[in-house]
Structures are given as structure tokens and as C-alpha cells.
Amino acid sequence: MTIEFAPFLPFPVLAALAVISLALAALGFRASIRGTALRLTAALAVLAALANPLLLQENREQLTTVVPVVVDRSQSQETAGRREMTDKALAALKERLARFPLIEPRIVEAGAAENSDSPSTRLFEALNSTISDVPPARVGGAILLTDGQVHDVPGAGQSLGFAGPVHGLVTGKADEHDRRIEVLRAPRFGIVGEEQELTFRVFDDGRSTNAPARVTVSINGEQTAIVDATPGAETPFPFKVPRGGTNVVELAVDPVAGEVTEANNQAVHLIQGIRENLRVLLVSGEPHAGERAWRNLLKSDASVDLVHFTILRPPEKQDGTPINELSLIAFPTRELFVEKIEDFDLIIFDRYQHRGVLPILYYDYIAEYVRKGGALLIAAGPEHASEDSIALTPLETVLPAAPLGTMHEVGFYPRLSDKGKRHPVTRGLDGSAVEPPHWGRWFRTVDVEPPKGETVMTGDGDRPLLVLDRAGEGRVAMLLSDQGWLWARGFEGGGPHVSLYRRIAHWLMKEPELEEEALTARASGHLLEVTRQTIGDAPGAAVVESPSGKTESLPLTEIAPGLYRGERRMDETGLFKITNGDLSTLAHVGAADAQEFKAMISTTGALQPIAERSKGYLGRLDDGRGGLRIPDILPVRSDIRVSDDKRMPIRMTDETVLKGIDTLPLFAGFAGLAVLLLAMSAMWWREGR
Template identity: 30%
Template sequence: MPELTSTQLTFTFANSLPLWQLIVIGLLLGAYIGYQVWYLRQKTAIWVALLVSGLRLLAFTLIILFLTNPTILLQTLQKIPIPLALLLDTSESMGLPAATSAETTRLRQAQDLLIEGRVLDTLARDFDLRVYRFAEHAQPLTRDDVAALAADGRATNVAQSLADVQQEYHDTPLAGIVVISDGIVTAGEVPTETVHQTGLPVVTVGMGDPDHYRDIQVAAIEAPNFAFIHNPTEIEVTVRSWGYRGLVIPLVLKQEGRIISTSSLHLNDDRVTKRTTFTVTPKEVGRYRLSVETPVQVGEMLRANNHKDFQLQVRRDKIRVLVVSGRPSWNYRFLRRALKSDPSIDLISFIILRTPTDEVNVPDDQLSLIPFPTNRLFTEELGNFDLLIFDNFSYLLYFPMLYLENIRKFVADGGAFAMFGGDQSFDLGGFANTPIEDILPVTLEQSRSGYVHSRVKMELTPEGLQHPITRLAPNVEETQRIWHEMPALRGFNRARRPKPEAVTLGVTADGQFSQLPLMATLQYGEGRTLAFLSDQLWRWNFELVGAKGGNHHYLNMVHQMVRWLVKEPSLRPVRLFSDKDVYQLGETVALRIRVLDHDFSPAPGAVLNLVVSDPQGQSVRVNALPAEEPGEFQATLNAEPRGATRVEVTARLGEKYLGEDVLIYDVIPSSTEAATGAPDHEMLRQLAAATGGRFFTPAQVGADFAAVLRDILQRDLQYKIIEERALHLRHTPSAFVILVVLFGAEWVIRRRAGLA
């Protein structure tokens, strides 16, 4: 900026006398001159007396004046520029067209205003101008850099950028700040709530044309982090629209690319925010990728914001368990108590107190017992349960073979089934050669050999030591010790053998009946089953309380049994993990897979099928490599494209299916600028008003912009003295000459008048 200088002359007195001294001197001098006029008037003409006295008065006045040292100051002044900061928005939204049909971007519009419109030159003449670019933070630059700027900022944080500039000027307070932006704020605090506290005027210039902007945006989705299976869940969607007044747009809710619900919105104004609510009822537990989208309309400025992904995790609000017991028993009593002790279990139980063959001499309508609602339970309501337990129950007197087939289908579709022993269970209950035998882990005896009344203890198999149901301690040694102290059972059902695909957890360990299956599990279709071939399970509660003072091992086993049967996610043999839930576009996604065999021992030889599906439904298979820990695998991939990406893994060991898991992670743009492009001039107006500044459109910025800014900032031009010279008049020869002339003139007049 050129240095503007000027010269200024100032007359001053270096030595000033007190006023009272000046008054006294004036009175004495007046008295003296008056006396002299009176005296000379008696000897000469009046005009001579006045002329001589006047010359004497002038001479004495000059002498008195020289006593005050009159001085002429010659000052060279330099204008002090007013400190002013100019912030130019270079976020990605400034790369959008300045108008709907224009090819000029908002940043180019600002550059033309500053350079071609000579606003930079105008401001630089009157201000100490500092130029900054800003997006997330403010960065200083030279005036020559302005023309080459690009709209590449990933976010717009106006409040932080203003704070950055103020911090730089903390020793030299700014007169004000000029902000040139489209007004879109995508990060940080609302600037109008923070900047007004500083008292610094902010003048704003709005880029873009908000009156003719056209776009439809799926702005927000409000959905719970998780939903409960079979329970209606509301998903609220917010849509913002600019420039499509009168249009009715469809809105589609999709799950994994499949349409599950639709809605429509009437846009009744040019700028409108609409909300609608979708209600969905999840049918299965798991993590799902959902999306809300609306078709792209003609003339839309942005296309990517017509679609928004989110994920929904479906859980069980309660594990619904149905228990059917053939008769009252200690086993039923303690099992029911254990199930009721878990607040996450919703238990419904039926116990047979009277069979159809019992003779009762009372009409049915006078009995207090309710009938067994077999038809409703096993044809209509079965799918609403997660786990079905038969406790020493025989179906023969209560429902036909069709109901057993319904139970088999229930398990094949993902349900869980458990059977406890007794004299009415397994082959003694007539379940041999039925659909129930198909889903049991053991092959039933055909001869109905009966219930074995013998004292046996259960010994865990190597698989049982690792399995979540029977692993009652963190390590194998402690688990073995706990089961060694478990009381003996007093009877069991004899089964022929476990099925080849079953996992035997416990076997008999005493006498002639050693190594017979007592507890076994099976994966059947999508579901799981368990067989416990005894009705003496209650002794692990009752007798252990008497001997050890606690029943927590029994309760833990029952609770873990239920959770394993209903496929609680934490007990899955195949687990898929990612290092983060949300990734920026282009980041590296690190996946880790843990695979366990059916006995829950590590499965390092498992073969994985890892498939990644992007938001558009395109799938690609990814190789997973073994990690350091046995049974663990790892894979990496790039986070792209934006949206919710689904990762699914299935694991096999030979011909054996081990399990599967699903993971969903979100990929978001590295920039937050892609969501909305509507210029927000109202924010700029509020920012200017809150700080005592003023809002301008580009058309309002003219050649007098600097002068207008000075008025707004209430700052006049200021100068500083760079050179000063003092001329003391009493030290000059002319002062002496004047005195000589005055006294010499008085002497000449006196002589001519005959007074000398």
C-alpha cells in the first residue's frame, strides 16, 4: 500500500506566561502608554503623540511576545491505515454455480468482485488490509493469491475462522471484518451466537442467488439406534426443498435395496421443510442397512443429497420363552424360577395338571383349570416365541402330528427348541420317528427302554469345556472344578447315540452307564436345539445351595443356555468386527473375523466367504487372511462409495457350516459440503446485524465501498507525524530588525517634532 504524506504548519508558543502576569503587564503597559500620550500632547501635536506612543507600544508588545517564544511548527504527516480483515470463503459449496443457469461459480463471482471490480484496490488505499481464505480455519494470503484460489475446503466453520483472525490481532485491535461467503455453515457453532460478544463489526457480502436456487434434500433421519423385533418402530424423515413449489414428490424407504414403505410429500412453498414418518415392524434380529430416497428432479443443483443411508439394529426386547411341562415337578419349579430371575426373559408356561383321560365328576365349565390351547399355540402363536421347551412332556394326548411338523419348521426357520428328560420325554413321550426326532441332537431308542433310575454324574466333554452353555468360568481348570463339585443326578433317559452333526457337551461318568450322552446341541436349519436327557437338573440348584450356599452356577447355566439357543450375538461362533463404525471417504477399513467351531474352540482352518455390498447393491468378494491368533482372520478395504456398506461373512470347516455374521459401516464424504448448497444469506444478515455491521449483495458493492465501510465502522482517517521542524521567531534576524526599525522610527519622529 502506498504511503500517503502531507505537510502541516502550526503556530504555537513555546513559553506561555500565566494569565495574571499577562494582565499585570498589560495594565502597566497601558498605563505607561497613556501617560506618554498625555505627556507628549502637551509638547506637540496630538497625531505626533499618538504615532510615537503607538510605535513604542508595538515595540514593547513584540518584546513581551518574544518572552513567550513564538514558534512555527512544520510537520510532515503520514496517514495511518485502519486495520481491516477480509475473509474469503473457499469451501466446496463456493464451487457451486452462482445462479441456477450460470456457469460462474460463487468463488469466481467473489474473485471477479474483488479483482475486476477493484474492491481490493479500493480497500487497500484506505485500510491496512489483510486477506484470508477460510473454510474450517482462516489462513492468511497475499492479494496476488486471490485469483488462483480453489473451492476445496471440506467444511465451513465461520465462528472458528473469525476467532482465528481476532486471535492474530489481539495486540492490534481490528476496526472490523469483511466476510465474503455464500453463508452455508457446516461445522462449528452458530456464528451469530459467538461473535457478537467481541463487539467487532462484521460486514458480510453474500455470494450466490438464494431466490433462484433449486434443490431437494433428504436433510435428516431420526431413527432409534436399535429397534425391538415384532415391535413397530417409527422413523422420522425431514426433507428440505428450494424452488419446487406445488410439486408432489415420492419418498421411498428401502431395506437392503428392497422397498419396504413409501410416502409422498406436497411441497407447498418455494422454500419449505417437510416431515414424514415411516412405521416399520422388524421381523428378524440383526443389523440392517436402510435408506430413504426421492427421485432427482429437473434442475436440481445437487443430486447426492436426494438419498440418505442409515442403519438399524434389531434386538429382542424380551426373549419370549414357552415352557410346556407334563406334570408338576421339582425340575419344572426350579427351571421356571431360573427363567423368571432373568429380566430379559418373557416367560409363558403351561403345566399339565389334568390329562384328558382323568375322570372328573365336575362339568368343564365349573373347573378352575384352563384348557391347554394347543391349536392357538402351535398353529398361530408359535412364531411369536424365540424358544420352546418341552419339560418331561408327551404330546400323544394333546395334539396331532401336524403340530410337531410346525415345531420342526419353526426351528428350521430360526427358532429354538429344548427338551428335558423324564418318564414322558424323548422316546417315552412318543417322539421317535416324528419331526421332533429330526431336530433333536440324539437318536432315540425304538424299544422304549424306559427311564434309567441310577445315580450318575455328568462329565464335560472337551467340547463342553469350551461351549458357552457349560463354560461356567473363564478358564478350563476352573470350569472342570465347578462341574466336579456338581451333585449327582438320580436318573436319566437313555438315548441310542448323538447324531453325527450334534455337539455333545456332557456324558454320564459313573458305573455301567458311563459315556452316554446327557447334554447335546444341534444346529438345525437356521435354528438350534438342545437335549438334556434327565429331569434331575434341579439338583444342581437345590443340593448345591445346601452344600455351598449358592445357586449362581445353575442360574448362569440356564441363562447361558437360553442365550445360546436364541443366538444371542455375543455367543455367535462367527463374529465380524471393524475398527470403526463410520469412515470418511477413502479411509482404510480394517476388518477382523473370529471363527469358532461348534464346540467353540478356535477354527483356524475355516474357509471364509467375505462379501462386501455397497449402497447401490454391487457386491464384491474380499479375501480374508489368517491373523496371529488361532481362529482369527483379517481383511482391509477402502471406504467407498459414500453410504451404508454391508459386510457379510459365512464360515465353513470342511462340509460343516459354522455360522455367519453381518456388519454395517457408514462411509461419509470427507467433506460435509455435499449435503446442502442453498446460499444462506439470512445467516449473513443476522451475523452483520448482531455485530453492528451490514449485509451487502455483490450488486451493492461499488466504488465507494471503502467510504461506506468507514461510516459503518465509525472510523475517521488518522495520521502520524513522521517529521517535525520548529522555527523560533525570536531567534530570527527579522525579529531584531523589526525592533530596530520600530525604535528607530520613534527616534526620527521625536527629532523631527523637537522632542529628542
């Protein structure tokens, strides 16, 4: 309650009148004039009325105390029943806070910070954002519902921004343990066939054991090795990069009974295989027009080491010329096909026929080379239909098409078969999308029996022209015409001979981008993209299994013949498994070193320093008997000076809000009139005496 003035005259005027009144009173007192005191009183009463004093009384309302409740919804909270425990605790906490009308709870859910380079649980960022519009004096404390894996706890020198305590209610159990595996060091690139080293570590959080953990290593979906690793120790694993392009190295550690989650029992690393030098052996029969097309193509690639032999003088050619006068190089058959055959990535027979240059046993060596993983390309001409055809040697065991002994000679446009339109070797070749194709004609093909493997290009009357097949671990391609050189020479506009030949060679060498049946997945941020290649029917939807074990269907849309793709933004971070039919692959969404997955057991250790500094409560929700232990709420009207191990104190605010002001004029109405009449009557009475 206060007194203020709202004068009818300016204060300087009132001050002047007061000075005059006092001066006259002083003169009256000095001259001993009777009634001076009453006159001074009447003058002061009039001046007080002109000053118009007001009595003010404020009407204030007590403000509520804001208590933010931050609920941890990160992925680590999805394990071991923690979500259910959190939901039950939140409901009970709301009910208890509702008992105090002057406490205003603010519920905020905080997940992992997915926008950062390394996703982590940042509850204090969510806390600060929630109270950003509230004065610090109104914040009575904060309650965190979490598993304790919090990665932005303020340090000792950092301020919370409010003076209340921070309480932590921790989900999970005290005796939790979890096994996980991490790739510590690994190369991003590697030379194909050369040894690389990957270093990983197995962690057993929450338990100590010296028992070895079994780790299964797979490369490109095929199991490579089983390694016994000591938990906590770095384990090196040497391996060879099997192929060019992207290679996926998967590490899977055997789970242990009772662990929190198996979502972090796998790790994946991508390594790009680089072919240092592609060694190609090109063996041509007698010189012909198409020989230079092959040679020019292979020599133009700086990564290709080409060994090329042309059989200019077969053994049956005897003209009496002395050997020492010949300038020809002898064909080193034993060196190439026995001693060093394994050194070649690709062997090409270009219009080659069996004329005694190679011993018959060497063809068996070549067939064995293919079955063990080698690559063989046959570019056939008329000699393939003759009695000297290499299809009549032991090489026939790996060839997909047997010749009938005749040639079909008529002009035709090479066309893609139905499977060829879907096969990555021939799909989308320039000029193939129209009829007839926008390329030049060829004029002869080798007649063959119905071939094995896949016929991806056809000639006149749907005769096989390009056949691709697998033999054991290796691959074989047969081009049943020797007139690809017409495209190289630009005949009738030419054709895509460079793209065709290069794709055939890369398919033979098992480049992953050219696999007929393949399932690949990659992640850009949290966007997962799944690609399915098939030469069969539509593959249907892919099944995506998230790190938490949740599965969902991802529809795949055909974007090109035989090529299907689907994408979806994932809410979780970690290793996803994608399956479609018999194929499966892995993709890591988000940062591979995310803090969110480096530890999954619940803990009170991370929040203990901040709880001790702020005098807050910190304890587990689990009471050990299947129930929840939730402490009582204790409102306190002063600063919190000691912590309480059974209750959560809340510092109640003294802040109020002004709702209105009551004004009472002291000299208004009958009260002011009575004072003035009293003063005038007293003065008149005194003058009358």
C-alpha cells in the first residue's frame, strides 16, 4: 500500500503557496496574533486538498513455478523394456505434479540429435529450449527421465541458466551388460588382390570377462573367416580386396545371454577396390579386320596391361625358311598357359582356332582357370564353325554354346533380347531403344545349339549373338560374330562397340555394378536408398530391419528395365539390414561412430556430477521387485542447500504478476469536505472570540 499525489495545480505553485502560508504564519507567531495556528492549519488543509493525495493498493497474483520434465526418446531407450518403464514413470510423475497447483510442469521429449555429424542424446539442449521463454527465477528445477546415456551434460564451469536442482530418474536395471563391436581403423581404398588390414574391438560393457568372443567376418555377403577376439583389446584382421568397386566388410560378434540389445553386435565397413593393373591376354588367330578394334580398345585404357599375340605362322606352315631368318616371336605357350595363367584377369580368344599351336592339354588348363574364378571371352568367326574349332577341345566344358558347323550370312541389326534389355551389360546401349536400332548392320553369325546361360543379344531370326554364362567360380562370354569391327569403322553410322566390349570385360571380371541379380543399399544422411537389379520378374518390396529390430516394407519402383529403386527417410541411426528374396545387404544410416551406440547400458554416472552440484535427486526407477520407485515432490520456499535421497525438492518462486491497482483519493468526497469545514469552522470560532 502506497501514497501518491495527483495535484490540481503544479507542484511549483503549491510550493509557492506553502512558502507564503508559512511566512504569514511566522509573522503571526512573531506578532503574537491570536488564531495564527488555526489559520496555518486551515491553509495546510487547503494545500493538501489541492495536492490531491491518493492511497494506492496493488492486486498481485502468485506465478506458477515452471518445472521442465525432459523425456529421453533416443534409440537407446527402445531396448530392454525402457520405453514401457519411461511411459509408466511419466504418467505417475504427471499425477504427482498435478497435486501442486502452483507447479507448472512442461513435458518435452528429446531424441538423438540426428542433424549433427555424430548423433547423440542431448537432453540439456532440449531443457534450455523449453525454458527459453521463462525468467530463471521461475524455474524451480528440472526432472530428466532417461537411461543415463546423456552426451551434453554441462561441465563444472558451465551454468544451467537457473538456480533449481536437476533430478534424474534413470530407466533400466543396475546389473545390465551389453556386447558391442566397433571398427577402429580400416582403409577406404585398396588394390584388388592385395592384402589390407582392418582393426576392430569387441566391448563387454557392464561386465568383465577374459573369455574370447567369436567374430564372423563376411566380405560381400560371403563368410570369409571366424576370429576369436579378446574383449577390450584391439584385434587386427588381414584380408584381400576381392573385386573392384564397393566391397562390404561385415563383422558380427556372437551375442551373450541377457545382453541389453544385439543391435550393436554388427559393424560394417565399405572399401573401394581399385584395380592397379588389369592384365589381359589377347590371342588372335590369323590377322583379320576386327583384330585392331580389340587392340585399340584395350590399349586405350591406361589401367590395362595388354599381352597380345597373333598367330602368324602356325606349325603346319612349312616353307623352308630357316628359323634364324624369321623375325617372328615364338608363342610362349607354356609360360602363358601353365606358369602364369593365374596372373591374367581376362583371356580373350579372337577368331582363334586349334591348329596345333597350343597342346591339347593346355585347353584343359584354361578350362580349369575359368572354373577357379577366371574370365574367358570368345570372339568367334568362321573358324569356330570349322573342324579346328576350339569348341572341339577340352575347353568345351566351360563354353555355353556348341557350334553346329555352319555360318549364317545375311545382313541384320544386332538386337537386345528380352533379357538383354534388363541385363546390366546391354541395358540402355545407345541406339537400342528404337526399332530398328540406330546402329549399323552385321552380316554373319555362327550357328550354335541352344546355349546355356543368358542370351542378351540376338542376330537374324533371333539367333544367339552374345551369350553370357558362369562356369564354376568363373565367367565366360561368347560373341558369335566377328563383325563388331564394322561399328568401330563407322559402317552405316557405326555402333556402341566401346561400351559393349567394356561392359562385357567388366562383367567377366565381376564388377558389382554389372551383376544380374544384386541388392544394394546406401545412405545419405538419414535417407536410405535401396536398389535391386534383376533379369527376372518384378522382385516385390524390400524388407528393412532397423537396429531396434523393427521391420517395415519398402516398395521398389522400376526406373529402368530390370532396375528397381526405393528410398525412405529413417528415424533411427545404426546398421540396417535389407532383404529381398534370397538377397540381403547392410547399410549404415547416420554416422558410423555415433555416441548413441557406443554404450547402451543404463547408468547414473553421467548425471551424477550435475545432480550433486545442483542438490538434485538421482536414482533408478527400478525398485528391484518389478515396480517403480518414484520419489515424492517437495516444494521449498527458499534455495535448496542440501540434497534429499528420498524426495525431489522444487524451489518455489516468489514471482508475482500485477493484476490491478485500487486507488482511494484521501481528500475527495465527504472526507475532504469534512476536513476543510472543520478547519474553517475552527478558524471562524477563534475569530469570534
